[in-house]
Amino acid sequence: MRKAASRSALMIALAAALPGAAHAQSDLRAAMAKCRPIADLPSRAACYDRIALEDGGPRWTGRLSFTTEAFTVDRPTLIRFDSEGVIFVMYLKDAAGEVVQNIHHAGAGEGRYLIGQPGTYTLQINGAEGWRIWLEPQS
Structure with a gap:
């Protein structure tokens, strides 16, 4: 009991x-x-x-600021994100640490960005609240 x-x-x-x-x-x-x-x-x-x-779930989940480990994509890959805060800024950086794309989203909600080129990348995330990020390789 x-x-x-x-x-x-x-x-x-x-x-x-x-x-x-x-x-x-x-x-x-x-x-x-x-x-x-x-x-x-x-x-x-x-x-x-x-x-x-x-439906594999987010690859990264966090709150406020975070930098991911390096990850490699071998084909176009969609980055999906969901932010709970009023501000969400994410930098997609290449293997050399150079910013490839500045991704920002005002207000809570979902967004996406397509990584078009194979390579090794990191994400630097700066959020006002919690967030989740998925990587979805495209066919």
Whole structure:
């Protein structure tokens, strides 16, 4: 009984800490349900792979300022970001540390930028509040 009560309290705390997590989980289930009836196994696997790329969660999550480790892209890659603050500025820098693109977003919300060239990059993030960043390689 005590373990069940502790587990329930933990689940309630997690739900409160992660608003929208239940919605994201139901979206994931709905997307996976569309893949399940595909009879051809390679096609079904490709469907699940697309879900993993799209719903893999943010690569970086933080608050205020942060500089990422270097990452390499081998094809055009979309940077998606979601900012909770009134100001979000991100610098895409090349391997030499030179600014390739200044990306800014006024107000809370989502934005995106396409890295068109393969290479090694870092991101320098300056936000007023919390933020999340995803990398999505393009086909």
